[in-house]
Amino acid sequence: MGRTKLSDIAKALELSKTTISKVLNGYPDVNALTRKRVLDYIKEVGFEANTQASFLRTKETKTVALILPQISHDFFNSILEGMLKIAQQTEYTFYVACSNESYELETKLISKFLKRNVDAIFLSISRETRNFDHLRAIHEEGKILVLYDKIEKTIDCPKIIIDDRKASFTATEHLIKKGCRKILHFRGGFLPQISIDRYLGYRDALDKYDIPFDKERIFICENANEKDGFFAAKKALESGIDFDGLFTISDLLAIGAIQFFKKNKIQVPEDISVVGFSNWKLSSFTYPTITTVDQPGNLMGEKIFQTFLTEKSLKKQGLDPENREIKLPSKLIIRESS
Amino acid sequence: MGRTKLSDIAKALELSKTTISKVLNGYPDVNALTRKRVLDYIKEVGFEANTQASFLRTKETKTVALILPQISHDFFNSILEGMLKIAQQTEYTFYVACSNESYELETKLISKFLKRNVDAIFLSISRETRNFDHLRAIHEEGKILVLYDKIEKTIDCPKIIIDDRKASFTATEHLIKKGCRKILHFRGGFLPQISIDRYLGYRDALDKYDIPFDKERIFICENANEKDGFFAAKKALESGIDFDGLFTISDLLAIGAIQFFKKNKIQVPEDISVVGFSNWKLSSFTYPTITTVDQPGNLMGEKIFQTFLTEKSLKKQGLDPENREIKLPSKLIIRESS
DNA sequence: CTGAAAGCGCTTACAG
DNA sequence: CTGAAAGCGCTTACAG
Numbered sequence: 001m002g003r004t005k006l007s008d009i010a011k012a013l014e015l016s017k018t019t020i021s022k023v024l025n026g027y028p029d030v031n032a033l034t035r036k037r038v039l040d041y042i043k044e045v046g047f048e049a050n051t052q053a054s055f056l057r058t059k060e061t062k063t064v065a066l067i068l069p070q071i072s073h074d075f076f077n078s079i080l081e082g083m084l085k086i087a088q089q090t091e092y093t094f095y096v097a098c099s100n101e102s103y104e105l106e107t108k109l110i111s112k113f114l115k116r117n118v119d120a121i122f123l124s125i126s127r128e129t130r131n132f133d134h135l136r137a138i139h140e141e142g143k144i145l146v147l148y149d150k151i152e153k154t155i156d157c158p159k160i161i162i163d164d165r166k167a168s169f170t171a172t173e174h175l176i177k178k179g180c181r182k183i184l185h186f187r188g189g190f191l192p193q194i195s196i197d198r199y200l201g202y203r204d205a206l207d208k209y210d211i212p213f214d215k216e217r218i219f220i221c222e223n224a225n226e227k228d229g230f231f232a233a234k235k236a237l238e239s240g241i242d243f244d245g246l247f248t249i250s251d252l253l254a255i256g257a258i259q260f261f262k263k264n265k266i267q268v269p270e271d272i273s274v275v276g277f278s279n280w281k282l283s284s285f286t287y288p289t290i291t292t293v294d295q296p297g298n299l300m301g302e303k304i305f306q307t308f309l310t311e312k313s314l315k316k317q318g319l320d321p322e323n324r325e326i327k328l329p330s331k332l333i334i335r336e337s338s
Numbered sequence: 339m340g341r342t343k344l345s346d347i348a349k350a351l352e353l354s355k356t357t358i359s360k361v362l363n364g365y366p367d368v369n370a371l372t373r374k375r376v377l378d379y380i381k382e383v384g385f386e387a388n389t390q391a392s393f394l395r396t397k398e399t400k401t402v403a404l405i406l407p408q409i410s411h412d413f414f415n416s417i418l419e420g421m422l423k424i425a426q427q428t429e430y431t432f433y434v435a436c437s438n439e440s441y442e443l444e445t446k447l448i449s450k451f452l453k454r455n456v457d458a459i460f461l462s463i464s465r466e467t468r469n470f471d472h473l474r475a476i477h478e479e480g481k482i483l484v485l486y487d488k489i490e491k492t493i494d495c496p497k498i499i500i501d502d503r504k505a506s507f508t509a510t511e512h513l514i515k516k517g518c519r520k521i522l523h524f525r526g527g528f529l530p531q532i533s534i535d536r537y538l539g540y541r542d543a544l545d546k547y548d549i550p551f552d553k554e555r556i557f558i559c560e561n562a563n564e565k566d567g568f569f570a571a572k573k574a575l576e577s578g579i580d581f582d583g584l585f586t587i588s589d590l591l592a593i594g595a596i597q598f599f600k601k602n603k604i605q606v607p608e609d610i611s612v613v614g615f616s617n618w619k620l621s622s623f624t625y626p627t628i629t630t631v632d633q634p635g636n637l638m639g640e641k642i643f644q645t646f647l648t649e650k651s652l653k654k655q656g657l658d659p660e661n662r663e664i665k666l667p668s669k670l671i672i673r674e675s676s
Numbered sequence: 677c678t679g680a681a682a683g684c685g686c687t688t689a690c691a692g
Numbered sequence: 693c694t695g696a697a698a699g700c701g702c703t704t705a706c707a708g
Contacts, residue, residue, distance in 0.1 A: 003453075003479075005685060005686085006685065006686060006687095007685080007686095015694080015695085016694065016695040016696075017685090017686080017687090017695085018687085018688080018694070018695050018696080018697095019693090019694060019695070021686070021687060021688085022687090022688090022694090024687095025687075025688095027688095029693060029694085030693070030694085031693055031694085034693080034694085048453050049685085049686065049687095050453075050455070050684095050685055050686065051390075051454060051686095052389075052390040052391075052393040052394060052399065052455060052684095052685080052686090053390075053394060053684075053685035053686040053687090053700090054685080054686055054687075055390040055686090055700085056390060056391060056394075056684095056685080056686065056687085056699085056700035056701065056702090057685095057686060057687040057688075057699080057700055058686090058687070058700090059700090061390065071415060071416075071418055071419040071422065072412070072415050072416060072419055072619070074410070077409060077410050077415060078409075078410060080409055080434075081409040081410055081436070084409065084434070084435060084436050085436075085438075088435055088436070088443070088447065093433050093435075093450065093451070093454055094433055094434055094435065095431050095432055095433060095434075096418075096422070096432055096433075096434040097422060097426055097431075097432065098419070098422050098423075098426070100423075105426070109426065112431065113431070115341075115386050115388075116389060116431055117388070117390060141341075255623055281410070281620060282619060282620035282623050285593055285620050285623065285624045286623045286624065286625070287624070287625030343701060343702085344701065344702060344703095345701080345702095353678080353679085354678065354679040354680075355679085355701090355702080355703090356678070356679050356680080356681095356703085356704080357677090357678060357679070359702070359703055359704085360678090360703090360704090362703095363703075363704095365704095367677060367678085368677070368678085369677055369678085372677080372678085387701085387702065387703095388700095388701055388702065389702095390700095390701080390702090391684090391700075391701035391702040391703090392701080392702055392703075393684085393702090394683085394684035394685065394686090394700095394701080394702065394703085395683080395684055395701095395702060395703040395704075396684090396702090396703070397684090
């Protein structure tokens, strides 16, 4: 308990709490020598102001909250990893929560964090979310919101994303260059922007190479897991449509599909070339290994936090930020499945 | 920001802040009718006390911190997942940090969290850590420490672990029952308790079936990743010792070893049966799929948090807790590699 | 059963 | 350049 506090330092140095506090917060109106004495002493005893007490005056808690839609997920994981790496070195501490792709939980979590007076919330919107009032509430409380990965265009805040449309274009183009002309696409639901953008990237590639689009080749996979991939592949085969390529929006979908193909003596990549998305660790250990799009999760995590810092300092200066959408580059990793 | 506060409620209800606060904190000396009025009003406006302000009096922040040694790691991930699932439903909020297996960072993080006045710290000790004064500091500050997975026996606090020795016994016994008599063991470093216990479980199984122990069959893999597995297998082969089984302390080690064996025309499981540890998601997608020990990460996450709650309430009542080591059961998952 | 008052550890407008 | 004092939003010992 007995942690050193401002008054202890004031007493030890025969100064007032005011002066100590001024030094701590970088106020200019302190004598250079006094400042040095205080700084030296503070370093010696390792003092840091109690953020809970400071908050009462400053309304800053030096905490931020990261909300992930899923936890056991390589991409979200690497975002967390990247963010922690740099945020741990700052004075900020990090709350983490998981919406589990639930709108209700997402709303609750945001309200909880606002009650905790976090300085910022970093959010990838849940799959279920259709209403965005809870995001507006963040701004109403004067807090900073940074959206990442699954964003909502109509909300005015910084957004950090992968250039999904381009990444998907490249992935599909790769299949075309391998000779595929009848390319299946296992896409996500209709709503999330990433799902739309990846679909558009696929369309872009077909267009560029004058390959006719056939909507029969599109399959919706809400959960983007192995099971969905397996059953989408099954549906594709049973539909009677022919195919020689597959571009999916997740590695797990690709894995599920490959499992189905194997079972039905359809060879990968001989009969069908497959490209996944996300470069999950397991995609390099499957048989065959999976061609996929590497998303820079670590970098995204770093960018989110840095963007928050920039946003905060702009806000303090009363400036309006520009260029609020940051698109990170991705990379196609070619492996055995294509 | 105009969030409702105690004084607003007091004014609206024509009561004193004292009374409102008493209702909020469950004090008995409040008239039942008054209590009801307050409670109803609080529910209506959705009031919750500002924890930062409360802290100044109560010294409780209603925050806990989870320190993970690694982030991109299925097991630690599932611990985080399990813990969040239940903790999110409580009034607590969750700090997360990653020591990255570094003693220095671990020390810094703990000191940072103590300065933030967290109510508890949940820690799996880093691989590098040899000194435990920073853990004692947690107790000196009157905070609760719960160790999990990588624990230190000499620290007096609740510890949540897997029954590693038994799990390893079962895994090794499985190999023996499959006919293996010359079983390699890729172990972790000398220090972490889990590494010792898994080694002992391996020895137990040999003993039970009267199989002579040969220390030439033990290989130390500090990092427990694919690379270490690959090179340990290489060393084993080059050493000239013969083998027909392999028990490793991680799935990645098993994968690396299998890659080496494949390269050298050693068939798995025909020539050598392999068992991993942890049941990482990828272990069921490799070729061959890997027999492994499933560790209940989600359950461990829940138990850690529940243990904290128990510990806290015992402490409040001034009671000393007993039975401070909780061993969770694990399960052998048999797949193609054995 | 109710409330006035002190105090938790800071910050900051203000006076000197 | 320095410091006394008020106040942030709560809790709690105490008086009535």
